[in-house]
Amino acid sequence: MQGLTLVLWALVLLAPAPLAAAPPAPGPSFETLAQQADQAREANRLDQALALYRAAVQLKPGWDEGWWAIGTITYDQDKYAECAPVFHRLTTLKPDFAPGWILSGMCDYRVRHYASAYQSLLRADALGFKSSPDLARAGRLHLVYLLTRNGSFEHAIALCTLLCRNTTIAPELVIAAGIAGLRRTWLPEDVPPADRPLVMAFGEALTATAAQQSADAVAKFEAALKAYPDNAEIHYRFGAYLLKNGSDRGLDEIKTALQLDPTHVPALVSVSMEYLTKGEYATACQYGHRAVQAAPRDFAAHLMYGRALLEDHKLPDALAELERAVKLAPDSPDAHFSLAAAYARAGRKEDAARERTEFQRLKKLVNSRVGS
Numbered sequence: 001m002q003g004l005t006l007v008l009w010a011l012v013l014l015a016p017a018p019l020a021a022a023p024p025a026p027g028p029s030f031e032t033l034a035q036q037a038d039q040a041r042e043a044n045r046l047d048q049a050l051a052l053y054r055a056a057v058q059l060k061p062g063w064d065e066g067w068w069a070i071g072t073i074t075y076d077q078d079k080y081a082e083c084a085p086v087f088h089r090l091t092t093l094k095p096d097f098a099p100g101w102i103l104s105g106m107c108d109y110r111v112r113h114y115a116s117a118y119q120s121l122l123r124a125d126a127l128g129f130k131s132s133p134d135l136a137r138a139g140r141l142h143l144v145y146l147l148t149r150n151g152s153f154e155h156a157i158a159l160c161t162l163l164c165r166n167t168t169i170a171p172e173l174v175i176a177a178g179i180a181g182l183r184r185t186w187l188p189e190d191v192p193p194a195d196r197p198l199v200m201a202f203g204e205a206l207t208a209t210a211a212q213q214s215a216d217a218v219a220k221f222e223a224a225l226k227a228y229p230d231n232a233e234i235h236y237r238f239g240a241y242l243l244k245n246g247s248d249r250g251l252d253e254i255k256t257a258l259q260l261d262p263t264h265v266p267a268l269v270s271v272s273m274e275y276l277t278k279g280e281y282a283t284a285c286q287y288g289h290r291a292v293q294a295a296p297r298d299f300a301a302h303l304m305y306g307r308a309l310l311e312d313h314k315l316p317d318a319l320a321e322l323e324r325a326v327k328l329a330p331d332s333p334d335a336h337f338s339l340a341a342a343y344a345r346a347g348r349k350e351d352a353a354r355e356r357t358e359f360q361r362l363k364k365l366v367n368s369r370v371g372s
Contacts, residue, residue: 080110102139156180164210178203232260284308299329
């Protein structure tokens, strides 16, 4: 028995060792994947290109061109839930790349992540929307939608005006202007069917105004007022347009808006400004005070009231109002300019110099954005 055991042990010891498993064959290199991905995209084999780009960024996560390719392909395929995180990743890799922020915002808009979309488009705005004309226009239009949704109606209308002067006036721009002009927090897709004719009529008047088509603008405002004579917003915007063009009828139109809506803050501010221009400071103060009472957190109301108080020689009250305006809107060049004037009148030279410096900085920033 012992001999058999020894034989078995000998057989085990003399048996050949098992062969080691062969190492896996190396996969394609990053350079190969990137080249193949570009070739597939150029040949319009987009699904293959996507797979190759995704494999490539796994090997090189900092490859921003690959993330851009993945994002733009999926965006063009309307796969917004897929492309949104891709553009988020791209903006971390290239924080000064405006197209990445624009598409990040537009993807988030499509999947109704409005807060994130708004922040991305504000970042693109800060970068001057430096991109292709079509992409810049689309980004600005989506920012108009979100500004309106957030209640920043004047900013939205200012951006609509810029778009009207730089691009063809398409129906979506007319709708955006109409909604902002009506001061409603609707998105275009949320406009009630019954209000669509009003939105279009008002939008056509506003875009004609913005495009500086004077005769057309007046005719469209007149048509809108004929159809909607009790709409305070139309009376106000038409009045503001007429005042800007030297027509005395403008003040009457704005006062009609106030008869329809006594707490209409932009109308109160405009009437206050008109009387301030006429040198009727006490009356300007009355309308400015009404504006502040109607909207205590509206910087434009405090700014206008402060200017009127300053000219009416009520310096302490003027300073309080203008300081409040700067606190509410620290990025407003006009607020800093007016506060600088008030500080100078009060003999506070250092404060006046500080506010003038901030005014110059903000004015330069605003001009760079408008010019881009």
